[in-house]
Amino acid sequence: MSPQQKALVIPKKQGNFELSSRSIPSPGAGQLLVKIQSAALNPVDYKIRDAGLFVTHYPAVVGTDIAGIVEELGEGVVNFRKGDRVLAHGKFTNDFAGFQQYTLTDASFSAKIPSSESFDSAATVPLGLDTALVGLYGDQLGAGITPPWTESVGESKTPIVILGGSSSVGSYKLVKDYGATHFFDRNLSGKQLLAAISKVTDAPIELVYDAISLPETQSVAWELLANNGTLVLTLPASVKEDEGKGRKVIQTFASPHAPQNNELCQSSWAMVEKWLSEGTIRPNKYEVLPNGLEGVIGGLERMKLGQVSGTKLVAHPQETQ
Known part of the structure; x- marks a missing residue:
């Protein structure tokens, strides 16, 4: 049996978020396995739940703003090492989503986090950028x-x-x-x-x-x-x-995984570590939610009610009880 992890899932179309467990995936060619330390919330996360957008298979894991530690490298990955601190843009596929304790990321759309930034600050960057x-x-x-x-x-x-x-x-x-x-x-x-x-x-x-x-x-x-x-x-x-x-x-549709965006986003993600180091781009202000992945549920409700402005909400999946 594969090692298990905690995950926040949408159990069925337009169902309520709930805590669950699922297998930890293994990285394929060009991929990283990342232990997620910080995952930021976005309005699209509750819109997927409310409207059934983007997701076709349930239970579904969402969340696209990811920061964590490289646990394992897939074949052909040469620009990262185990233990690197990274940020990445996830996608609407369970194994590549952010509201869980471990995820796969595409090395082309991942970047090392400079020492000047925390996991929390780095997690605010991918989707907005x-x-x-x-x-x-x-x-x-x-x-x-x-x-x-x-x-x-x-x-x-x-x-x-x-x-x-x-x-x-x-x-x-x-x-x-x-x-x-x-x-x-x-x-x-x-x-x-x-x-x-x-x-x-x-x-x-x-x-x-x-x-x-x-x-x-x-x-x-x-x-x-x-x-x-x-x-x-x-x-x-x-x-x-x-x-x-x-x-x-x-x-616009900002997923770097969309074929129309591949070339542009590969060139920009190659610059993200440098941009963050030099202050060319700066993370958003953020607020850390309590209770790990459970905190995401209340955070998304606050966003839906218009109670969050100018701040990204960030959860710590490893703190999930």
């Missing part, structure tokens, strides 16, 4: 901007508007220390926001990244967007593309 990167730089699932780390790119004077700066995704693009130049009140209407923006730039707004993507924020984004501009969303569109003005809408 990839959603920001794919939304901006993805050719098919994003705005198609040339990634600045892949070639020498001059400073752009083209304004980009980010809606939702306190979201985890928005935090990677709208923190003043990172180079954001202007901030605006989230409660302004589309017309008021456009008037405020026009005071600081007369350039047309050709790209809006709506990191919240609720109908009301999409409506504001649509009013801001210039002819032939692009609106990037993290949720399905409630606005309709208009042929007359040539504006288009892209719903």
